[in-house]
Amino acid sequence: MGGKDLFTRYFRATLTQSVIIGILSFTQPGIWSAIANLGAGGLQSVNTSNTANAILFGIMVVFAPFYAVLINKFGVKPVVSVGTIGYVFWSAGLYKNSKDGSEALIIAGAVLCGISAAAFWTSEATVAILYPEPSQRGKFISIWQAINKVGGLIAGAITLAMNISGSTSGSVSLNTYVALLSIQCLGLPISFLLSPPEKLLRTDGKRLISNKTGATWKDEFRLFGKIFMKKEVLAMAPFYMSIVWYGTYQSNYVTHHFSVRARALNSLLTALIGAFTDVLSGIILDMSYFKRSTRVKGGWVVTVVFMTAYFIYSFILQKQFDDNPETGIDWSGNPRFNKAFIPVQIFKIGPELGFTWAYWVIGAYQFSSSEIPHVSATIRSLESLGQCFAFVVGTVNESDMTNLAVSAAVFFASVIPTTYIVLQANDDVIHGVIEDSDDGEIDSDKNVSLEVTNVAAVDLKSDSQ
Numbered sequence: 418m419g420g421k422d423l424f425t426r427y428f429r430a431t432l433t434q435s436v437i438i439g440i441l442s443f444t445q446p447g448i449w450s451a452i453a454n455l456g457a458g459g460l461q462s463v464n465t466s467n468t469a470n471a472i473l474f475g476i477m478v479v480f481a482p483f484y485a486v487l488i489n490k491f492g493v494k495p496v497v498s499v500g501t502i503g504y505v506f507w508s509a510g511l512y513k514n515s516k517d518g519s520e521a522l523i524i525a526g527a528v529l530c531g532i533s534a535a536a537f538w539t540s541e542a543t544v545a546i547l548y549p550e551p552s553q554r555g556k557f558i559s560i561w562q563a564i565n566k567v568g569g570l571i572a573g574a575i576t577l578a579m580n581i582s583g584s585t586s587g588s589v590s591l592n593t594y595v596a597l598l599s600i601q602c603l604g605l606p607i608s609f610l611l612s613p614p615e616k617l618l619r620t621d622g623k624r625l626i627s628n629k630t631g632a633t634w635k636d637e638f639r640l641f642g643k644i645f646m647k648k649e650v651l652a653m654a655p656f657y658m659s660i661v662w663y664g665t666y667q668s669n670y671v672t673h674h675f676s677v678r679a680r681a682l683n684s685l686l687t688a689l690i691g692a693f694t695d696v697l698s699g700i701i702l703d704m705s706y707f708k709r710s711t712r713v714k715g716g717w718v719v720t721v722v723f724m725t726a727y728f729i730y731s732f733i734l735q736k737q738f739d740d741n742p743e744t745g746i747d748w749s750g751n752p753r754f755n756k757a758f759i760p761v762q763i764f765k766i767g768p769e770l771g772f773t774w775a776y777w778v779i780g781a782y783q784f785s786s787s788e789i790p791h792v793s794a795t796i797r798s799l800e801s802l803g804q805c806f807a808f809v810v811g812t813v814n815e816s817d818m819t820n821l822a823v824s825a826a827v828f829f830a831s832v833i834p835t836t837y838i839v840l841q842a843n844d845d846v847i848h849g850v851i852e853d854s855d856d857g858e859i860d861s862d863k864n865v866s867l868e869v870t871n872v873a874a875v876d877l878k879s880d881s882q
Contacts, residue, residue, distance in 0.1 A: 425618075428612070429616055429618040430617075430618055430619075430620070431548055431549050431550060431557060431617060431618075431619055431620070432560075434544070434548055434611065435548070435549070435556075435557045435560040435561055436560060436564065437607070437611050438541055438544045438561050439560050439561045439562070439563065439564025439565060440564055440607055441497065441501065441541065441604055441607055441608055441611070442541055442564065442565040443564050443567060443571075443600075444601055444603050444607065445501055445504045446504070446534070446537065446538070446565065447565040447566065447567075447688075448504070448597050448600050448601050449504055449507065449508075449530075449534075450565075450687070450688075451597065451684050451688065452508065452511065452594075452597060452684075464812055465514065465520060465523060466668075467669075467808045467809075467812040468524075468808075468812050469507070469510070469523045469524060469526070470527065470804070470808040471805055471808035471809045471812055472524065472527045472528060473507065473527040473528075473530050473531040474531065474802070474804040474805035474808065475531070475801075475805045476527075476528060476531030476532060476535065477531050477534055477535040477538065477797070477798070477801035477805075478798050478805060479535075480531070480532055480535035480536070481535045481538065481539045481794040481795075481797045481798040481801065482638070482641050482791070482794045482795075483535075484496055484499075484535055484536045484539040484790075484794065485543075485637070485641060485790040485791045485793065485794035486634060486637040486638065486790075487536075488539065488543055488628060488790040489628055489629060489630045489632065489787055489790055490629065490637075491629070492613050492627075492628070492629055493540050493543050493544060493547075493611075493613065493614065493628065493790070494608070494609075494611050494612075494613050496536050496539070496540040497536070497537065497540040497541065497608050497611055498605060498608040498609065499533060499536040499537075500533055500534065500535075500536035500537025500538070500539075500540055500541070500608075501537060501604030501605045501607075501608050502533045502605060503529040503531070503533020503534060504533060504534065504537075504601050504604070505598055505601045505602055506522075506525065506526035506529040506530055507523075507526040507527055507529070507530035508526070508594055508597060508598040508601060509526055509598060510522040510523035510524070510525065510527065511526075511594055512591060512594035512595065512598065515591055515594065516591055535797070535801070538800075538801070539790065539793050539794045539797050540790075541561070542776070542793035542796060542797055543628075543789055543790045543793040544561075544611070545557065545558055545561050545780070546779065546780045546789050546792065546793060547625065547628070547786060547789045548614060548617060548625070549780070550619050550620055550621040550623075551621075551781070552621070552703060552705070553620070553703065554702070554777055554781065555698070555699035555700065555701070555703035555773075555777050556699050556700070556703055557699075558699055558773055558776050558777055558780070559695045559696050559698065559699025559700070559773060560699070562691070562692075562695040562769075562773060563691075563692040563696050565691075566687075566688040566691040566692035566695060567688065570685060570688035570689055570692065571600075574685055575593065575596050575597070577678060577681040577682055577684075577685050581678055613627070614626070614627060614628060614786065625786060626785075626786045627786070628786040628787050628789065628790060632787075637791075640787075640791055641791045641794065641795070644788060644792055644795055645791075645795050648838070649782055649838060650795055650796075652834040652837055652838045653775070653778075653779075653831075653834065653835050653838055654799050654834075655827070655830055655831035655834055655835070656771070656775065656834075656835045657775065657796050657799035657800050657803065658799050658800065658802055658803030658806075658827060658831070659803060659824075659827040659828040659830070659831045660768050660771045660775065660800070660803075660828075661768075661800050661803050661807070662803045662804070662806070662807045662823075662828070663727070663768060663807075663824045664768075664804070664807070665804070665807035665808050665810070665820060665824070666731075666807075666811070666817065666820045666821045666824050667761070668811075669817055669820060670731075670817055671683050673744065673817065674738060674745075674746050674757065675745070675746050675758065676745050676746065676747040678747065679746060679747055679748060679754070683758075683762070686762045686765075687762075687765060690762060690765045690769070691765065691769045694765075694766050694770055695769060695773055698716070698769075698770050698774065702716060702773070709781070709842065709843075709844050710842040710843055710844050713778055713781075713839055714839055714840075714842060716770065716774040716777075716778075717774065717835065717836070717839045719770060720770050720771040720774060721832060722767075723764060723767025723768075723770065724768065724771070724828055726767075727767055727768075728821070728824075728825040728828070730760055730761075730764065731761070731764075731821055731825075732818075732821065732822075732825075734756070734757060734760075734761075735817055735818050735821055736818070738817070746758070775796075776796075779796065803827070807823075807824065810823050
């Protein structure tokens with residue numbers, strides 16, 4: 418094998434592509450999350466940040482299905498590139514607001530980021546579901562999300578170093594925004610390294626079919642509607658909304674009660690705990706020692722236990738703050754810091770595990786390569802809708818207790834329908850693989866069942882016989 422062939426083999430490998438999409442996720446939503454985890458986007462006022470984010474995610478709800486259509490028309494790679502353009506405007510708006518109090522660029526940045534982020538969220542989810550081999554799905558998702566969190570880890574470390582002397586409440590250093598904004602600018606050139614699915618070289622010897630369908634816009638949007646109405650997607654819709662909802666309360670909580678450097682530490686620990694959880698959960702979900710149905714049910718039980726513990730403790734803690742308010746809590750000399758800060762970090766394991774588990778489960782269902790972008794768009798629209806509603810509640814209601822109560826209600830409302838789907842998990846194996854029809858038409862009525870075979874793949878061995 419020549420040097421060029423060897424390079425191609427490793428460059429087109431799913432492991433390499435998981436690293437690339439992970440790095441892209443680090444430079445875009447990873448940095449966005451790092452800033453958001455400072456509390457209110459690093460700002461002193463939560464209302465400005467909540468309003469901007471409500472606009473951002475509201476736009477994403479609408480645009481995600483549109484980008485799913487574009488993925489099937491032009492491919493996933495160009496849509497990923499479009500998705501790397503807008504995040505920097507959101508960060509620039511926060512920089513301008515911290516510098517002179519201007520809010521115009523924050524709102525404009527939220528709009529531009531929402532349009533762009535819808536492209537990135539939909540396309541990166543498509544890559545995460547479509548690209549990996551069935552036996553490596555957990556590893557692919559964990560690498561994708563762990564590198565996203567490593568980005569937050571680096572950003573959190575930079576932020577903490579730049580704000581280490583900030584033992585009071587308020588906005589973070591302007592240099593913080595400059596450093597993080599610079600990282601976001603790297604996304605566009607890195608996006609050109611992503612391979613289209615049909616060029617991927619997988620370890621299971623199967624070649625992915627191109628998701629480009631040549632279908633009409635009408636047919637594509639009709640397919641999106643049919644995908645959304647499938648019970649496997651519809652029943653888990655409340656969970657996709659709830660798993661991101663709690664973040665608004667936690668952002669407000671950190672902003673209202675902790676010092677600048679404690680908020681920077683929160684950003685750092687969010688990335689560290691998230692990366693650890695992603696890697697560990699990915700390894701466990703891929704363990705063939707346990708039956709697939711056991712992994713589905715076990716992952717769900719652990720998620721529910723962690724989330725329930727989180728909400729119970731948060732209600733107790735929030736009641737104490739309502740009775741005895743305090744701001745600017747710091748790790749230096751404040752005995753309240755330990756019980757108000759440390760347990761909250763531990764409970765972050767729950768939603769992170771839930772996120773990895775949800776993508777692993779939906780990736781195990783039998784969807785064609787042309788359906789997967791619509792599945793991704795549906796999930797991302799629901800996540801965006803959850804975050805939009807959460808930020809709206811955070812904007813119109815100043816009570817952290819109310820925001821916490823709504824977040825808890827949304828999660829527990831998702832438990833019954835999600836459990837219904839989880840209990841249907843089985844270990845049946847459907848032999849063979851499913852290809853898209855040769856005429857380019859979309860078959861939206863394919864039977865959907867929890868499966869171990871990636872159905873968007875073709876066996877390369879049969880091509881050589």
